[in-house]
Amino acid sequence: MTTNPQKGISAFVSDCMRWALSGGIGFKIYLVALLTVIGVGAFAYIKQFQEGLIITGMSDIVSWGLYISNFTFFVGVAAAAVMLIVPAYILKDKDLHEVVIIGECVAVGALIMCLMFITMDMGGPFKVWHMMPIIGLFNWPSSILTWDVLVLNGYLALNSLVPLYILYCNYHNRAPVGWKYKPFVFLSIFWAVSIHMTTAFLYQGLPARPFWNNPLLGPRFLASAFAAGPAVIMMVLIVIKQKTQYPVDIQIFFKLKRIIVVSAIINLLMLFSEIFKEFYTFTHHSLSAQYLFFGLDGHDSLVPWIWTAIGLNILGTLLFSFDPTKCNPRYLMVAAISLFTGIWIEKGFGLIIPGFIPSPMGEVVDYSPTTNEILITLGVLATGILVVTLLIKPALAILIKFKKATA
């Protein structure tokens, strides 16, 4: 397949590794910092592995905590890619086509975080083979969790293999052959929607938890993801624009901003709809929402978090909607961080924890993560950031090289 025998796979791999790791002193410090956080997280995980999940803040009442909250949120971030893929490949948008690869790298990083969070949360991580099709016993189609395993791994494969093929062609100064990858691009669009809906169905399908058992959960999950995901991509693009030679056109920011504004407004509308339903006619099923927004029986550990989240949500939406600076990167960075953090708290903590409170037996307890749990979570986040960095660097190097060669 290769035109030049000196190139091929081994040259591609070694060049990519070189590009991934090369950089100035600032980049080296950044890498060491990430590796330190990962190391501390790994150490914390060994402790959890030996002693069991008892060293987390979880209990039989709040049986999922920080890990599953973050898992849920980052499934949303993984969707970010699709908001670039649709305009780039379907609407043939030239600007967004330039950065679609960055969206895909972010998706891969987010998915790796998701899979790690799931593993960290397991009581028996060595028994994970029990859940694999064929060698284990896969409770498909009955268990939504098995669907989630399929869609997440499938999405990871799609989002790794398509860019890999395109970059591999570009590396050899060839344009990729459309029919070889386009079908997978179309597939990945539907697949992105499916990872959201399936993850939402994990919760939505449980009548035991009225807070989750709500048909708006899935759609709202999509809307928030389509706001938070592109916000992450925007943050990455701003960093790329300022730290590398890769050209990021101002038009890209305009277009991303438009996507974010529409999604964020739909998200807020649905949030309002949910709040209305919970509080206009207060039923027994509204107790979780009561706990989340106002506290219940003297327990109110989530109240400051959720109001901060809603504040940041509204602030981010307003900043994106009325941008007097016409896409000044600093301004956009503030707006993106604000919206991203707001949705992170709300779609993570604010979605998972109240589902367990009050318990089906009416008990109200507070959950707060332990230090060990937070360290593991930070370790996973650092791993995700590292993966994204190490993917984007060689990808951009190849794209720049290809542009020069074809110019």
Added chain:
Amino acid sequence: MNSSTKEEGQMKTKEILETKSSRRAFMKKLSIAAAAGSAGLVTGGCVSLESSEEMGLKWEEYFKKNYRLMTQEEKDETVARLERLFKLQHNENVQISNQEPQENVLFGYAFNISRCKGYMDCVEACVQENNLDRKAKTQYIRIFEMEPGQLDPTSGDGKYHHEVPVENKFYMGVQCYHCENAPCTKACPTKATWREPDGIIVVDYDWCIGCRYCLAACPYWGRRFNWGEPEVAEEEITKKQHYLGNRMRMKGVMEKCTFCIQRTRQGKLPACAEACPTGSRVFGNLLDPNSEIRYVLKHKKVFRFKEELGTDPKFWYFID
């Protein structure tokens, strides 16, 4: 451990192992070496504390199938291994049964809310019988103290700690309801929990990966997770055990009430029903028209908890 018991033990496992093919024997030798390495990694290098026999057994246990896919021979083998492991670790004998459900039996439970006085003898008996973690104070059964005018245990007090009975209060026991349409078994990604033909919802502790999706799915809070390594004082361990029942659990797996499968499949009452001093607990075969439970369902006013969820529990409350 003295040498004679150890020798005796080795003879016993040898017998078990020699009944199998030579491939098994080869696998065992291979596995001992590999297990030594991996166990060392996991336990932080205290390999010397574990005999090679123990590690070999653990290794074979690791690769066994889901209980429901095992042949009778495989079920007997795993039970033998587990009994031997317990002997090695505690120098005590336990009997682990793998008794199958009986024909034409469907277990059901009824709880008399007019009689229960909240003494909690049932809770105590359950903890003893089922080897529940004493450190985490795990309980399958909980008793809620109720105000008149309520029938929903979520509005009662599940943490009362005073002399009972209290004037003008009544008591409601809750536990796993062994639903016919159980949301927990549907949720499990590995089929590690299921409904047996006699109606008991069981967990294959060795197959459970500890994702806790079943716990989130249960509308009755009927499941308990082993957040840490469960602890039961050696002299308090109930030695008559069942593979799907009260055998010792390990950290990171789900457990729950099994209607005392180790007792009820032998025709005995569950420990809670036997211990109840007021006769509030009625247990029996729903398929036997002459059983007490059938009498209660026919002649008393009965109701079930969260009937609207369509889970079809096999646990009724009734009023005299």
